[in-house]
Amino acid sequence: MHRIFAMLILALLTVSPVRGEAIDSLQVCLLQGDSCMQQFNTFEALKYYQRAYRIAELQDSVRFSMDDSDVLSKYVPEDKIPREVRLKLADCYYKRADYRQTAELLKNMPEDSLSHEAFRQLAFSYQKQGDNDSFMYWAEQLIYRYPMDGEVVAGLTLAFARASQPQRGIVCGMGYCQRDSTNIMVNRALADAWFMNRDFTAAANLYERLLQQGDSTFNTLYSAGMCYSQIDSLEQAYGYLHDAFLLSQMQHAGCAYRLGVVCVDTKRYTEGLACLSLAKRLMQPDSAIMKAITLSQGEGYYLIQRYDEAVAAWKEHLGYNPSSVATYYNIANAYAYLLKDPEQAKSYYQLFIEKSAEIEKPTPQLVEMVEDAKKKLKTK
Numbered sequence: 001m002h003r004i005f006a007m008l009i010l011a012l013l014t015v016s017p018v019r020g021e022a023i024d025s026l027q028v029c030l031l032q033g034d035s036c037m038q039q040f041n042t043f044e045a046l047k048y049y050q051r052a053y054r055i056a057e058l059q060d061s062v063r064f065s066m067d068d069s070d071v072l073s074k075y076v077p078e079d080k081i082p083r084e085v086r087l088k089l090a091d092c093y094y095k096r097a098d099y100r101q102t103a104e105l106l107k108n109m110p111e112d113s114l115s116h117e118a119f120r121q122l123a124f125s126y127q128k129q130g131d132n133d134s135f136m137y138w139a140e141q142l143i144y145r146y147p148m149d150g151e152v153v154a155g156l157t158l159a160f161a162r163a164s165q166p167q168r169g170i171v172c173g174m175g176y177c178q179r180d181s182t183n184i185m186v187n188r189a190l191a192d193a194w195f196m197n198r199d200f201t202a203a204a205n206l207y208e209r210l211l212q213q214g215d216s217t218f219n220t221l222y223s224a225g226m227c228y229s230q231i232d233s234l235e236q237a238y239g240y241l242h243d244a245f246l247l248s249q250m251q252h253a254g255c256a257y258r259l260g261v262v263c264v265d266t267k268r269y270t271e272g273l274a275c276l277s278l279a280k281r282l283m284q285p286d287s288a289i290m291k292a293i294t295l296s297q298g299e300g301y302y303l304i305q306r307y308d309e310a311v312a313a314w315k316e317h318l319g320y321n322p323s324s325v326a327t328y329y330n331i332a333n334a335y336a337y338l339l340k341d342p343e344q345a346k347s348y349y350q351l352f353i354e355k356s357a358e359i360e361k362p363t364p365q366l367v368e369m370v371e372d373a374k375k376k377l378k379t380k
Contacts, residue, residue, distance in 0.1 A: 026055045026085070033088060042096050049089040056081045083113050090121060099125035103134075116146055123152060132159050143172075150176065150183040157189035161196045169193035184215050195223060200230040218247045222255055229262055238262050245275075253282035290320045298330070307338045325359065328352035329369055336376065349373045 033048035090105040106114065106122040114122070119142040126134035139156040142149060153176045160169030173190030176183070191206035207224035225240035241259040248255055256279035263272030294317035301310035311334050314327050321327070332348035335341045356362060356370050 026052050026059070026082075029055065030084065030088060033092070037092065037095075042092055046089075046092050046096065049085070049092050052085050053081060053089055056085050083109070087115065087118055090118065094121045094125065097128075099128045103129070111141060116142075116149075119145070120149070120152065124155075127155060127159070132163055135159055136163065147176070148179065150180070150186050154183075154185040154189040157186070157193050161189075161193045166193045166197035170197060181209075182213070184210065184213055187213070188215070188220070191220075191223065195227065200227040203227045204231065204233075216243075216247075218244050218252070221247060222252075222258075225255075225262075226258065229258065234262055234266050238266055238268070250278065251282065253279050256282060287320045291317065294320060295324075295327070298327075302330075302334070307334055310334060311339070323355065323358075325352060325355045325366065326369075328355055329373065332373065332376075346377060349377050353377075 029048045029052035033045045033052065036042070036045035036048065086105050086109060090102050093099075093101040093105065102121055103125040106118055106125075109118075119138065123135055123138035123142055126132075126138060136156060136159045139152050139159065142152050143156065146152075153172060157169040157173040160166065160172060170190065170193050173186055173193060176186050177190065180186070187206055187210050191203050191210065194200075194203035194206060204224060204227035207220055207227060210220050211224065221240050221244035225237045225244060228234070228237035228240065238259070241255060241262055245252065245255045245259050250256070256275050260272045260275030260279055263269070263275055294313050298310045298313035298317060301307070301313055311331055314331050314334075318324060318327055328348050329352045332345050332352055335348060336345035352373050353370055356366060359366065362370070
């Protein structure tokens with residue numbers, strides 16, 4: 001009976017677990033997958049690697065069935081998938097941005113069997129999923145083995161800062177910089193960690209180093225300006241914030257605001273007031289979105305009988321959409337019948353009639369609403 005069972009499983013190994021097509025061996029599947037990967041065809045490669053993984057699972061079942069007739073009842077599942085199969089499949093998932101599957105394949109492997117690339121894929125898979133704690137754990141494991149991986153050092157330095165542990169980020173970044181002080185990614189991350197630790201002088205020095213290295217990006221200029229504004233070096237702050245603002249094509253609201261404040265503090269009043277005025281306009285929310293939001297808020301409050309809040313939302317809606325004649329009518333009715341405020345009702349009925357008169361081709365419904373408003377004004 002035992003031999004029959006083993007032969008049955010072996011027979012199954014000659015059939016593809018995916019489509020039932022004949023295959024030669026696990027190694028053939030891996031080679032076919034590798035060929036697809038060389039052509040950047042991860043779609044087809046994934047099928048071959050998944051097939052190889054399933055063959056490995058079946059082979060493992062056969063091996064245990066042949067060891068002991070009762071072994072299946074005693075067997076505790078253990079990972080017997082060959083390292084090569086697991087790493088290739090994980091690599092394919094990672095290149096397809098399936099980070100959950102990548103992490104699942106790699107996290108339970110013995111750490112000594114993970115290649116440098118597999119370690120990176122595991123750590124960055126968690127980062128890309130927004131799991132900062134898991135990213136920090138695996139990044140630390142990687143750096144312990146590969147301390148000069150600057151990209152991971154930079155990522156871990158920022159991860160510590162985001163986790164409200166900027167001091168640990170500083171230690172991480174400084175450890176790398178003792179051997180290489182020219183890595184722009186690490187210097188950026190370390191400068192940001194110093195900034196989050198509120199050591200603005202140290203941060204400013206690093207931003208200066210980055211600028212000397214040619215890293216004149218918006219973030220570097222803006223952050224340098226912010227640092228100097230915090231330590232009252234206002235002329236330097238003005239220079240960097242001004243350059244950053246121009247680099248943003250005068251579209252960054254926060255930079256406009258900070259530059260405006262520094263301009264006023266340095267007696268550049270005309271420029272400062274212009275920047276503050278622009279910052280105010282930039283910070284205003286999108287009027288089209290606010291039209292929809294405030295209108296829906298008014299309807300929602302009305303339906304749950306919170307009429308004061310409904311009227312407030314409708315009034316706010318008129319600030320974004322003053323030509324909404326129906327909103328004037330709704331407010332007037334709310335004041336007339338629900339809030340019992342005849343003076344406000346009269347005012348909004350009158351506004352409704354005036355706004356309606358501006359419409360060249362009123363609909364029959366609008367004409368009827370205007371007649372109704374006029375009658376109510378006479379009655380009141």
